[in-house]
Amino acid sequence: MIVLRRLAExxxxxxxxxxxxxxxxxxxxxxxxxxxxxxxxxxxxVAEVRRTLGLDRSLxxxxxxxxxxxxxxxxxxxLTTGQPVTSDLLQRLxxxxxxxxxxxxxxxxxxxxxxxxxxxxxxxxxxxxxxLTVTIGAAFPTFFVGLLLVYLLYFKLGLVPQPLGxxxxxxxxxxxTVTGFYLIDTLLNGDVxxxxxxxxQLILPAVSLALFAMAPLARMTRAAMLTxxxxxxxxxxxxxxxxxxxxxxxxxxxxxxxxxxxxMGMVFSFLLGSNVLIEQVFGWPGIGAYAVSAVIASDxxxxxxxxxxxxxxxxxxxxxxxxxxxAIDPRVRFES
Amino acid sequence: MAVxxxxxxxxxxxxxxxxxxxxxxxxxxLVACALLGPTLVPYDPLASDAMARxxxxxLGHPFGTDSLGRDMLSRTIVATRLDLGMAVFAVALxxxxxxxxxxxxxxxxxxxxxxxGRIFDTIMAFPxxxxxxxxxxxxxxxxxxIxxxxxxINLPFYGRFARAEVNVRRDLAFIEAARxxxxxxxxxxxxHIVPNILPPMMVxxxxxxxxxxxxxxxxxxxxxxxRPPEPEWGIMVSEGAxxxxxxxxxxxxxxxxxxxxxxxxxxxxxxxxxxMIDPRRRx
Numbered sequence: 163m164i165v166l167r168r169l170a171e172x173x174x175x176x177x178x179x180x181x182x183x184x185x186x187x188x189x190x191x192x193x194x195x196x197x198x199x200x201x202x203x204x205x206x207x208v209a210e211v212r213r214t215l216g217l218d219r220s221l222x223x224x225x226x227x228x229x230x231x232x233x234x235x236x237x238x239x240x241l242t243t244g245q246p247v248t249s250d251l252l253q254r255l256x257x258x259x260x261x262x263x264x265x266x267x268x269x270x271x272x273x274x275x276x277x278x279x280x281x282x283x284x285x286x287x288x289x290x291x292x293x294l295t296v297t298i299g300a301a302f303p304t305f306f307v308g309l310l311l312v313y314l315l316y317f318k319l320g321l322v323p324q325p326l327g328x329x330x331x332x333x334x335x336x337x338x339t340v341t342g343f344y345l346i347d348t349l350l351n352g353d354v355x356x357x358x359x360x361x362x363q364l365i366l367p368a369v370s371l372a373l374f375a376m377a378p379l380a381r382m383t384r385a386a387m388l389t390x391x392x393x394x395x396x397x398x399x400x401x402x403x404x405x406x407x408x409x410x411x412x413x414x415x416x417x418x419x420x421x422x423x424x425x426m427g428m429v430f431s432f433l434l435g436s437n438v439l440i441e442q443v444f445g446w447p448g449i450g451a452y453a454v455s456a457v458i459a460s461d462x463x464x465x466x467x468x469x470x471x472x473x474x475x476x477x478x479x480x481x482x483x484x485x486x487x488x489a490i491d492p493r494v495r496f497e498s
Numbered sequence: 499m500a501v502x503x504x505x506x507x508x509x510x511x512x513x514x515x516x517x518x519x520x521x522x523x524x525x526x527x528l529v530a531c532a533l534l535g536p537t538l539v540p541y542d543p544l545a546s547d548a549m550a551r552x553x554x555x556x557l558g559h560p561f562g563t564d565s566l567g568r569d570m571l572s573r574t575i576v577a578t579r580l581d582l583g584m585a586v587f588a589v590a591l592x593x594x595x596x597x598x599x600x601x602x603x604x605x606x607x608x609x610x611x612x613x614x615g616r617i618f619d620t621i622m623a624f625p626x627x628x629x630x631x632x633x634x635x636x637x638x639x640x641x642x643x644i645x646x647x648x649x650x651i652n653l654p655f656y657g658r659f660a661r662a663e664v665n666v667r668r669d670l671a672f673i674e675a676a677r678x679x680x681x682x683x684x685x686x687x688x689x690h691i692v693p694n695i696l697p698p699m700m701v702x703x704x705x706x707x708x709x710x711x712x713x714x715x716x717x718x719x720x721x722x723x724x725r726p727p728e729p730e731w732g733i734m735v736s737e738g739a740x741x742x743x744x745x746x747x748x749x750x751x752x753x754x755x756x757x758x759x760x761x762x763x764x765x766x767x768x769x770x771x772x773x774m775i776d777p778r779r780r781x
Contacts, residue, residue: 435627
């Protein structure tokens with residue numbers, strides 16, 4: 163029941179996203195046909211494009227056709243690759259997802275314990291370290307952190323391989339595609355060396371991206387844990403002689419989880435946005451790098467397809483977080 | 499707020515947190531660079547010098563030179579105006595439009611509130627940097643459009659904040675009195691409500707500036723808006739990144755550090771301002 167309601171709540175967001183993407187591509191000042199035809203087009207090919215895209219019709223009619231195309235999964239053709247945008251994006255999506263998920267896991271694995279320890283011992287070394295992470299994460303541009311790490315860890319210390327893509331294809335062959343995630347596919351293929359190589363390529367971009375996501379997570383964990391630890395039910399639990407582990411994890415953390423889960427929306431927004439910058443720095447062959455070259459080449463359909471795909475991903479991720487919050491916290495269920 | 503209280507609170511904020519004082523000094527320095535930058539710098543930021551290419555930091559060139567022999571110190575300082583300018587205009591635009599929309603939504607309520615709320619929700623349904631990329635791609639690749647895109651993605655923060663602040667004041671006695679005195683909704687909002695929500699909005703602005711700088715620099719890092727040879731921190735980092743594998747670190751580290759300092763400064767100022775305006779949230 164509550165699941166259905168959450169699903170229904172995501173619908174207006176999706177509708178809004180589709181309308182905005184349509185407006186971005188069809189209702190702009192200037193001549194969209196000229197944009198879609200690309201910088202090298204002459205008057206004739208612009209007119210041709212206008213006809214094939216239906217841009218000579220009224221906006222509502224165009225919107226109808228746009229929806230029909232979307233329903234068929236048709237986002238138009240990319241000028242630079244000559245392929246349908248949908249297949250271009252789907253082919254590059256696993257690379258981006260692998261990077262984003264790895265960064266998310268790193269961020270959670272570091273930020274949660276850090277925030278908890280900082281809240282348990284205010285003004286301790288861990289607390290200062292937590293504050294430092296939050297400050298750095300909020301002030302350093304992701305792309306700059308990425309470059310600094312490349313300079314220090316690759317160029318100076320040689321600890322990681324050259325940051326050029328997902329796998330050094332001179333020495334290793336990419337695994338046959340099952341999930342599209344190299345870390346999983348290499349293992350399924352039984353190729354431990356390639357797994358290690360893929361992991362060593364992934365570490366640096368994932369850590370740079372994670373640092374940015376860590377800041378809001380660590381700050382929220384610390385604040386929510388401080389509130390929870392100061393509340394009456396934790397005092398009562400302590401007074402009743404419950405072991406510290408049970409008080410901290412079962413009582414305080416579970417209550418703090420709701421605020422932490424609520425900040426996840428912002429974390430995803432950061433991650434998906436910064437993903438573009440990090441892919442650019444590390445030559446990562448994902449949809450962000452694809453979109454950047456599309457923007458530079460005025461490859462219009464490709465950019466719009468990218469924006470739409472990212473927005474849908476984001477709405478779905480938020481939906482997943484909402485559902486998780488409902489599962490974790492009975493208060494959310496009682497709200498309705 | 500009486501002037502003496504303001505002074506006392508300012509002294510408290512600076513005394514309590516020396517970082518805020520540091521941020522204020524840094525702020526003055528950044529503003530000076532933005533206003534006077536081009537007259538202060540030792541070299542023309544656009545002048546290339548084939549004899550002095552890729553020189554590491556030295557007394558003559560404290561930040562070194564880039565691949566065209568341009569002085570990095572001069573370029574980094576001159577870029578302040580463009581970087582801060584883009585962020586200031588974007589934040590100002592989104593503050594004015596967002597506050598107006600939020601105030602109307604919060605004061606009038608009803609269908610207006612629903613429509614405006616839906617607009618903000620739709621903006622927030624995108625990963626914001628991605629939306630900014632889409633807007634710049636659609637409107638055209640120029641500095642003005644970077645400002646507009648950065649303003650649009652910040653709109654919901656000001657709008658929602660203003661809406662909430664207006665909503666709690668809507669039925670207070672002094673607003674009631676203003677209405678009774680024959681003021682229309684526009685006049686009540688503009689002359690009685692908005693001035694009252696300005697102090698908390700200022701905190702929002704300062705906290706938001708750093709983020710706006712990061713966004714604008716991120717957009718120009720991926721090649722949008724600012725065109726070479728124009729000095730701008732984002733594009734300078736991106737140009738310098740090409741030389742990372744030959745170890746010429748100064749070409750990207752100095753403009754990058756300038757970005758970090760600027761963002762750091764506004765984040766700290768925002769925290770300090772919040773302490774001053776809302777003492778309850780002092781930590």
